[in-house]
Amino acid sequence: MTDYSLDKPQRQSAIGSLFFFIYSVQKFLRGFWPLILIYVFKGDASRALNSITAYVGIGLALIMIVNSVLSWFNFYFFIKDDEFVVRKGYLKRIVVAVPMEKIVSVNIKQGIFHQILGVVQLEIDSAGSKTKEVSIPAISIQIAKELQSRLQQGQSKLTDEEATEENGVEEQPVKKGILWLSFEDLLRVGITQNHLRGLALVAAFGYNIFQGIKDVFKSEVDMVAEKTGSFIEHSNTIVLTVVVVFLVIVSFLISMIDTWLRYYDFKMVRQKNTFTISSGLLKKKTITIPFSRVQMVIQSINPLQKWAGISTCKIKQANSTEQTNNKDQIFTTVPGCNSSHFNEISKSLLGNWQENEFLELKPDKVFAYRIFFISLLVFGLPIAAISLAEIKVLWGLTGVIPLAFLIAWGIYRRRKFAINRDYAKVHSGFVGTDLSVLELYKVQTVRIKQTIFQRRKNTANIRLVMAGGSISFKYIPMSDAIRIKDYILYQVISTPKDWM
Secondary structure (H helix, E strand, O other), X not given: OOOOOOOOOEOOOOOHHHHHHHHHHHHHHHHHHHHHXXXXXHOOHHHOOOOHHHHHHHHHHHHHHHHHHHHHHXXXXXXXXXXXXXXXXXXXXXXXXXXXXXXXEEEEEEOHHHHHHOEEEEEEEEOOOOOOXXXXXXXXXXXXXXXXXXXXXXXXXXXXXXXXXXXXOOOOOOEEEEEEOOHHHHHHHHXXXXXXXXXXXXXXXHHHHHHHHHHHOHHHHHHHHHHHHHHHHOOOHHHHHHHHHHHHHHHHHHHHHHHHHHHXXXXXXXXXXEEEEEEOOOOEEEEEEEHHHEEEEEEEEOHXXXXXXXXXXXXXXXXXXXXXXXXXXXXXXXXXXXXXXHHXXXXXXXXOHHHOOOEEEOOOHHHHHHHHHHHHXXXXXXXXXXXXXXXXXXXXXXXXHHHHHHHHHHHHHHOEEEEOOOEEEEEEOOOOEEEEXXXXXXXXXXXXXXXXXXXXXXXXXXXEEEOOEEEEEEEEEHHHHHHHHHHHHHHHHHOOOOOO
């Protein structure tokens, strides 16, 4: 492979200054877009060039341009003494040094502007950091792949040495295709998505836009809202049915579009002790998953996926604090897996966990009663409150009790905990089913909690905490919780393995 002198400080691609400028403009627009709307729609556009606002805009543009050029000129990256080093900043100098063996992931992203300009964005993350450790906005594809390869070599260096000592020979890197989503696979994944999620995203996005516009054009928005409310109030059943069908179609289309944008040309490849996943249409991503960094494997199956014979596999790594707080990034999602795909992925990451017998535990029935009463309150209180103004609504309470029972029964029926010598797994879910599997030696903290209500039944909750998240066993006998805690701590202390 071509040597790009990564051991010497070098800058990004010259086009990187443009991306610094784009990021500056994005931050400005996000912070001041309501004021821009006021100026465009309520200001006098004919006098724009003669106003002080125009000069302020020109001044801001010049500041952004100068900032982008200086940021690019003072941004260097290189590899030195098994560390990846980044130097950046012109007013405040910042030096970031990340030990290569501590790097969790090296990901390549390519948005639509990156594709047009022929560059990529490279992100590097290590466990425990509050934000992404390093982000390089624009470098050439060749340098990004070389850098990714060098950093991955540092990631797997210790693992390879251990494997060589154990086997006596050095393993050659062999690539093996695990999963590739064809056109038919993408259709199945899109059809089996949670379509209510797409509708909720549109509603949330629309609400935020509505509130922002309302602050600027209050009278106009109030008039439109009043007309809309009047239309709904005087509409018949057929019109409302058409509206509902329209919303269902919109949510389905959103799910399909989201699937194609995220998982187009999805490929999963194994090489040595890492998985490499690439996908995306407008925004292409290539991420690496070192086996040693994986904390948990989760299989999710909803009713539509069960009918189609597929599932979603989620791989949870020891990520940064920022990613742990962001639910969209704590998992690496592998869609469209059949049973053989999931078995191969989980076996590669966790070993032969399916060949071992598990001791299974069910939560106490008090857990089901708790879910039942919570469901009664969630659905019953709003109906009771509305009935104070409209007594006819009170009849809705007759359907709350069976609904709460179905919810409690569904959650309790699927909830199951299991543990053996080396692994723990949790079955959960309501409409669908989730299976979470982890290795005991990677657990960092074991916590037992007993509420005042659990003391009467002598039950407790036990929580297993890892760098990438946690799982909980709820409402199990206190004696079992103590035994599980003691055994897991013994496994953590006595094992020669390292979770990172």
